[in-house]
Amino acid sequence: MSKKNYRGGQFEQTYEGHLQSICRENEKINEQQVRAAVSGFDSLGAGILHTQPLFYAIDYTQASYRLMTSATRELVGEPSEAFLEGGIPKLLDIYHPEDFKVYNEHVFSTNMAFLRSQPVEDHHRFVFSYNFRVRHRSGRYIPIYQRGSYLTSPDTGLPLYSIGMVMNITPFKKDFLMHHTIEKTSTAGCDLLEAHTYYPREEDRLLSVREQQILQYMADGWCSKQIADRLNIAENTIANHRKNMLKKTSTKNVAELVAFACKRGLI
Known part of the structure; x- marks a missing residue:
């Protein structure tokens, strides 16, 4: 069958x-x-x-x-x-x-x-x-x-x-x-x-600790520059993390990403 x-x-x-x-x-x-x-x-x-x-x-x-x-x-x-x-x-x-x-x-x-x-x-x-x-x-x-x-x-x-x-x-x-x-x-x-x-490996779908940290700042209304300054990393690095998070969660923008993370208890 x-x-x-x-x-x-x-x-x-x-x-x-x-x-x-x-x-x-x-x-x-x-x-x-x-x-x-x-x-x-x-x-x-x-x-x-x-x-x-x-x-x-x-x-x-x-x-x-x-x-x-x-x-x-x-x-x-x-x-x-x-x-x-x-x-x-x-x-x-x-x-x-x-x-x-x-x-x-x-x-x-x-x-x-x-x-x-x-x-x-x-x-x-x-x-x-x-x-x-x-x-x-x-x-x-x-x-x-x-x-x-x-x-x-x-x-x-x-x-x-x-x-x-x-x-x-x-x-x-x-x-x-x-x-x-x-x-x-x-x-x-x-x-x-x-x-x-x-994502063949389920662990690749989940957000890393760093990504969850950055996403929490985003949810609090911080801009990329503020987050970069706080974490002492380049602003481009923040942009790359954001892009990866959107891809991993199949969301289209930060608002959808934050909603996704809140719904699943990631932040």
Whole structure:
């Protein structure tokens, strides 16, 4: 049975649930469609000098890779054949457990809810991006960034294939937050439609002692300069703390941030 969570008045499908249900479908995407979709991602890799992008095509109906380029060796220290033979189970084996939980329960279900709100004939125009960690053959986890699109069933709108690219973002990623975006492609480029931030580690969501201290001063009506002078730190540091607190709490301004903190007893 497909695994779904009931949230916000509707069922949200997990990634694992989709794999279990779609594998019984007889629908197929034309091979030419797959190759055309993959070639469309070539331009996304242009100008990336620090790493070689990896291109892939996943067949959900078979839980397998139809395409995996040789950059897997540079990315995780294993040949592409390991994934072509091992399929999605091979990917799940190296996926960081904390990050997969977020992808399975939140990222994928958000993507599916979005696709359900759009005409099936437009599905190929949307690009879904997010970052996560995978285990290198050496045992260490490395952060990667994935951009891809779905080829969906014309009848159900459910993904039959996932096509896209992956790259190593170690030089740019120093935290554990997962960022997830949905864009729509056009002749002018990509338009951002949705952006989400997730915290695989619950402790990363909580405010630090310093952040709570600064937030208490904010709640008391102190300005950034006054707080900086009191704590003997730079005013820019206060601004950075404020920005991080807004991101952690998914609030839009200081008023919402203070309300959030008061409601949860943080200050």
